[in-house]
Amino acid sequence: MIPELGHVALILALQLALVQGLAGLLGAARASSSLMALARGAVVGQLLFVLAGFLALTWSFLVNDFSVMNVAEHSSRHLPIEYRLTASWGSHEGSFLLWTLLMAGWTLAVLIFSRRLPADLVTRVVGIMGLLSFCFLAYILFTSNPFMRLHPAPANGRDLNPLLQDPGMVLHPPLLYMGYVGFSVAFAFAIAAMISGRLDQAWARWVRPWTLVAWSFLTLGIMVGSWWAYYELGWGGWWFWDPAENASLMPWLAGTALLHSLVVAERRGALKVWTVFLALAAFSLSLMGTFLIRSGVLSSVHAFALDPLRGLFILVFLAIVIGGSLTLFARRASVLRSARDRAGAAAEFKPVSRETAILLGNVLLLAALATVLLGTLYPLVLDTFDLGKVSIGPPYFNTVFVPMMVPVLLLLGVAPRLRWGKSNLSVVLKGVRWEALAGLVIAGAVPFAFGAFRWQAALGLGLGAWMVLTTARSLLTRWREAGFLSLSALGMGLAHTGLAIGIVGIGLVSAYQSERTVTLRPGEQAALGDYTFVFRGVTEVPAPNFSAMRASLELGREGKALDVLQPEKRIYRVSRTTMTEAAIRYGFLGDVYVSLGEPLPGGAWNVQLYLKPFVGWLWAGALAMFCGGLFAALGARRQTEMKT
């Protein structure tokens, strides 16, 4: 009964989304108050019914209703209750349902927090988001329906993929989707601006808080994903340049560029058309990323062939959204530009100015994005047309992506010191000479404190120091000039500092990580760096849905016992898959990371030992960026309230 009502709720949500989309767009075009009101009602209704559908699915998981095919395929009686709750977004179908739920939530939030904005603009934005929701709901209902039934129901389900039975993987998709879906607000505002031909500084002021919130969640989502890979995959890697990761990095890069160009558009009225383009790009890349991950095309490009309807739907949807929005952009950009000229609001800016620095950073970010896009899609395209298989991995990305990001980070130090409009280059360069010198000295000297000079460490430390010092200095200057620091400025400072911390972490861990694979019998010991590991054997530990072989290693340094590390190998009962659970001793200066390998005859085991210096700084940095983004969003929101 409940799954069937959930199904009906989704069918109603589909229709309400259509009403929301049509009534919103028509109502805004005709200035019809009744159509606008209808669109608003539809927003509330759509959220309510998508939520009802989502809860119905969750309920089916909770009560082990294996007559629901989705439950039978992604859960089992042995699955602990917390993962039964979260399995509802562990599947392809449920994951899209979560996307739609978040989308409906964001739409209502736009409606609530945009009371002061012109009614026709808000309605148009809501209408565009309604059409997007409609496409997603249609995709769910017609190709990926979570409420397909089985009769007779199987006695037990096939269990949730063990990789997903983990807190990190539970959090990762909702956070990521919060970011992706959040960019749809910027996208909808951009389309609305192009339709109406109105694009002014107020527009940028309205879009900015939404984009900041979306970007913050995307940052956090990527961070959780990277952390999960670090502790779950068993060898302490935190970024693999895997297509799945690149799929989330690309919208992040576009979103980062968008955030900064929005500042220019808001403060100076410049770069507005460029900003619109970035808003379209950020969401289009989010859509592409979601479909890349969720369509199965990454594991095999021929996965589409298994379900041609899904593939076709996705391709048509992407073509409409990306192609349609770019066509609209091409046709309306001149209108926007002339509207800008009429308004005469755009301030001129000279080659040496903060605008130029931000634009340059933007262009570099997009160039870096293009290299990632190329490296991600090129192998897929080749494979699709049977032109051979190529594997593009870390060597390509490290050599192409890193050099492009270095100037971005250098600009990050200079840009806040430049004035809007026009600046004197020599004055600015003189202003940052101490920071530059400090960065160079730290880059040259500190690596020796770690034992040996490595260029990754020098680069990370130098850039990190440069970014922290220049950011601190520019905040100090602002504080002296204005007597206070706005939330936006604080957010910017926090985010830039977070990035610096992350860069230092990346540099140090890449330069100084060490690893060893050893074979140990109970009682034997091994050493890595300053640490000793005494192997105390392996015990079998039963759990409800898996059974684990748990090793115990006594960790010591300089004769002192520090900790007992217990890495595990888990065998999941229903799916018969083996998973590695690494044991990690987290530390401020670095992690000790142990994972259990294969058993050998005579009670011996293969054990992998890793030292990961400063790796935690990466995630601490990303966390600071998340907080910085939210601070800035609050600041931007406050400005919106004051000015509208």
Next chain:
Amino acid sequence: MNLWLGVSVLVLVALTLLMVPLWRARNLSGQNAGLSDGSGLSPPVSTASSSRRWLTLGLLGSLPAATVALYLHLGAPTILQEQALTQAHAAYDTDAMVKALEARLKEKPDDAEGWFTLGRAYIVLQRPAEAEQAFARAAQLAPKEARMRSQQAEAIALASGSLQGRPMELIMQALDMDYEDEKALELAGLAAYQQQQWAQSLHFWRRLMKKLPKDSEAYEEIGRAVRIAERKVVEASGLGERARLEAPEKPKAPH
């Protein structure tokens, strides 16, 4: 029909959520139009209200129809009846079987096997008191069969909630008759475990495991219990952590 009642409620909620703002907007704009008459900003009241009327009629007509059509196309409206039917069928089967068996045993009361089957059926139907009677009859009729006694012991234990006393006596009798009786081994192990006699419970359960088919659910369950009991033995013997770690290295009997 419960399901269609639910569907109607959902459709009504959806329509309400659309109609209320539409009608409120009508009133408001009606007032506004009255106030700013002739400003030309809003369309004339008469066309606006007629378009609203069409909108209302259109939605009232199309939303329920489209919902039902889509649901009939995509959903499984008959699944509730099908499920109910299957369940009724299963329940009917057991009930009918029990009734037939009872009738047959009334005619031919000295069928030990019949009473045994009836007892098992009662256990499945969670009627342990009647099950005990049936097993008692079976045990009377076949005094050399261990399984009658061990099942009777289980029925008593299920009714009273304890293995001590009469059930334990029956289990011991059963084991005396047949030291391989599965139910007796399982219950004897459980009784020992409850009394914290770990080694003894291990003795019974390990015996039982040898008789159970591998990769059956029962085998896995008993295996789990055995592992727990093994740990308890080690802990109780005071050997502690060290001994426990070395447990997997014990030489295994050749298969």
